[in-house]
Amino acid sequence: MNRGRHRGVEARPRVLRGEHGWWFLGPGGVARLKDGHLTPDLTLRPAAERSLRERGLFDLPAYRTYSLTVLTSTNCNLGCAYCFQNVEQDTSGANRPPRIGYSRLTSGTITSVLEFAARRMAEGGMSGLGVMLFGGEPLLNPRGCRELLARAADYGLCWASMTSNGTLLTPALARQLSDLGLRDVQVTFDGDRDEHDAIRVRRTGGGTFDDIVRNMAAVTEATPLRWGLRVNVSHHNHEGIDDLVERLGAALDPSRCAIYFARVGDVGIGYGNDLEFSGDMAASFIRWQRRALELGFSVPRPRTIDPCQACSYADGKYGAVVNADGTLSSCWETAGKPGYQVGTVRDGYLPRERTEGKWISCEEFYEYAEDLSALTRFQDTVDAALLDYLSATGRLGK
Known part of the structure; x- marks a missing residue:
């Protein structure tokens, strides 16, 4: 091979x-x-x-673990304007942009999801199962999260992660999920407190920053869960990110957190980001990464452009993304979006000729107004600087 x-x-x-x-x-x-x-x-x-x-x-x-992303609920309690699951902007100016259709993971669908995964694992010669709990906000269906992890243990569950906005994660629920195999949670911040609270807003109104940080600190005390902190960067919030790094370093346990910074892209719903891939922007990313490392956070290593287990293979051989109603999509960015279904867990994937134009990979989904060469130069500059710093501080071999 x-x-x-x-x-x-x-x-x-x-x-x-x-x-x-x-x-x-x-x-x-x-x-x-x-x-x-x-x-x-x-x-x-x-x-x-x-x-x-x-x-x-x-x-x-070689892949030894089948990668399964499951939306437990397509609903979300936040109304972020840039979310790829919005179908358009909220033209009223409120915090309730229209979203993908509602569905909620049930016991019957869990049975179909796990039986589907077992078939794919057998076909691919894989003995382990990895599960990503996804949404919407997955914790709007805590019962579905718990049941999926509990039953996945019989199918070789090796690891479980969750992408959550962090507003609903209590120590009691986190302990239950941790006991069932959850090992880490990804949470997003949109700049420092004021900027975050203007962007990452509840659909009923009101900011979320303090609640998220407070929940994370309490869960860290109660469980061994680790955190992945995604910091979205846009022209709305980039000036406050230095302060955000300091605030998170003081409020959380950096040794339990990986942090990475990502420019918010356009997903075709009318959300613009005027921040350019400039030398000044690269210098900011480099500064944020180095300060995070000094505070004790880990920063993900620069990577090659690796295949995605779910969307890089047109037959879903090594991974799958499943909506809460059991429909299959090629990648998590298109899950639940009308017209992007590529099969169901009951019937399997559609023939390739019927998924033409529907099979979207994660690297194809986000579009930037800038020339691709500007993005490449920016990413190469930031990644080379990180490798230089890791090497100079003795962290590269760790």
Whole structure:
């Protein structure tokens, strides 16, 4: 088996200019290169590529765990204007943008979801199951979350994660989910308190920042759960993110948190982000990452453009995204969106000729007004600086 390729899909290594030479990022790891390892057009010379391949840096690890993302509820108690599950903006100026259709995970659908996953695992030769609890807001259906994890144990559950807005997560519920296998929760912040409370707003009105931080601190005391902190960056909030990093560092346990910063993209619902992929923006990202590391947060390593288990393979062989009603979508960004269903857990995936135009990968979904080359330059600059800093501070090998 060619471990760098799955059914015609492969990872795309990257070469980045660092402070002292070059960085090679492959699916199997990171290496430092010298000028002599590259041609004038910045491709690897044959001897350098051969050496990297022999070290396994081109190898994409074989999938052993089936990746299953399940929406437990398509409802959400927040009314964020940029959400990809909105179908349009709230033209009234309130905080209730129209959303994808309502559905809620039930016991019967859980049976169909797990039986579907078992079939796919058997076909792919995988013995483990990984579950992502997703929504909407998954905790609007806590019973569905608990039942799915409890029953997934009989299907080889290896890990479980959740993407939540954090407003409904209590210590008691977190303990129940942790005991059932939940290991980490991703929570989003939209700038420091004032900016966040103007953007990440309840559909009934009112900000959420203090409630989220308070819930996270209480859950950290009560459980071993870890946190993934996504910080959305836009022209509305970028000036407050330095203060946000300091505030989170003081309020939370940074040793239990990974933090990453992401520019909010346009998902075709009329939400604009005027922040450009500029050198100044790259410098801000670099500063935020370094300060987060100094405070004890972990920052995800730069990656290759790896295949996604759910959406990079047109037959869903290695992973699936399931709406709460049991319909299948190619990726979590399109789950529940009208016209993007590619099958059901009862009947399996539709023939490929019937999913033409419906099979969307996560990297295709977000669109930027800027030239793609500007995005590439920005990301390469930020990632090279992070690798330089990790190396200089002795963190790269950890």
